Amino acid sequence: MASNQNRRSAIKKMLAGTATIAASGVLVTSFTQPEKDKQMAADTLKGNINHAVCQWCYSSMTVEELCIAAKAIGIKGIDLVGPKDWPTLKKYGLYSSMCNGAEINLTDGFGDKQFHAQLQKNYSEMIPKVAEAGYKQLICFSGSRRGKDDETGWNNCVEGLKPLVALAEKHNVVLVMELLNSKIDHKDYQCDRVSWGAELCRRLGSENFKLLYDIYHMQIDEGDVIRNIRDHHQYISHYHTGGVPGRNEIDETQELYYPAIMKAIVATGHKGYVAQEFIPKNPDKIASLTKAVHICDV
Template sequence: MIRQSFAWWSFAMDPATDPGALLAGAAQAGAQGVEMLPDDLWPVAQDLGLSIVTLSGHALETGFNDPARHAALRDEVRRRIDDAAAGGCEAVIVFSGSRIGDGADGPAIAACVEGLGPVVEHAKGAGVRLLLELLNSKVDHPGQQCDRTAFGAAVVRQLDDPGLRLLYDGYHMQLMEGDLSRTISDNLDLIG
């Protein structure tokens, strides 16, 4: 089943936007959920019947591909998981981060698996799913490591836990690799 939701930031970039009116308009238009909504607006959205679908667990530039950041990221993401669970949010988005060192994928995948493992356990205990987002590095997020389905799929497969899935963003992956239908079909079991 597909539930129509929208990313809050993409509609609320204008500072003159009235948050309540935007949420009410989205609900009236048939949206069923909202993603990345600031926490203080969750009650407004929920009163309108909108689900809180996702929130970001940490800044996307610094991620789990850097073992030196694991402890701080785990603490931050655990706090956001707890916020999500308390507020009825379904999923927390995590990121690989920007490439470090020589940017090789193998060590970065291993670092993501090592860093995310304990966080996935925390999320499952809280009833929240983690989503590793695939981002494009061509236009919007230069240097982002998890910029291809194969990278994210390797992390999810190696962790082998239903508590972590891919946030498969068609816009980002069309820019990076195209062939969306086949890629989605081949990886549907990994997409959350």
């Protein structure tokens, strides 16, 4: 318990310092970092990428603490928060760039008819809330295969999603299915290739259904990241990052070269968000987040 209190105390001190100097545009962290990392500031960002961050990766911090840090870095959105946290985001002028809270879990999704009734109830209630709050995107999942072939999975997803896509169109909300790897992290997940997700988009035929291209997951399951982004970008409305292997920092310790990937995303005309979804190994998590944003700021 004492160690947890010490960690929380350190975080609060760090964020207090961040808040104090945020107006000057310089992010200073309480842990040792190279001087060049300390000088990264929100006002140095180029503006070609709308930067966001996934809240769950910073579970040792409150949502408010993360908002303070994100604001100082120049991050515009927080991913994967539901209605209870939206007021905090609005307090700091941050956008809920990928809403959640309607899904059952990652395994029980639209690819299986037994979950349709519960999912349709959940999403029918959440879609209007997202719209009323002024937000745009709501995450969803295919769920596990459970022995189903591709055709059955597509047909089931279309059947379950079609009435919800119509409701989303009415409220100007986009349902976004995440691509997850089925090799390491989410065994048996069905929407594990961008081509599978793109085919589902074609069958639903609506601008209110898109894909979340998770770069970490797709590197594991299919690779060829830049080519796949170029070939399928019209079906992608959101991106997540993560270092491969391990889902840690996206720096030189892992195998992907994120500046080139970000340039490819910008070249497609993407106007949505790119959210950092790596789990920091560095004790100074905010320094890692700051560095990641600048790596991606092409």
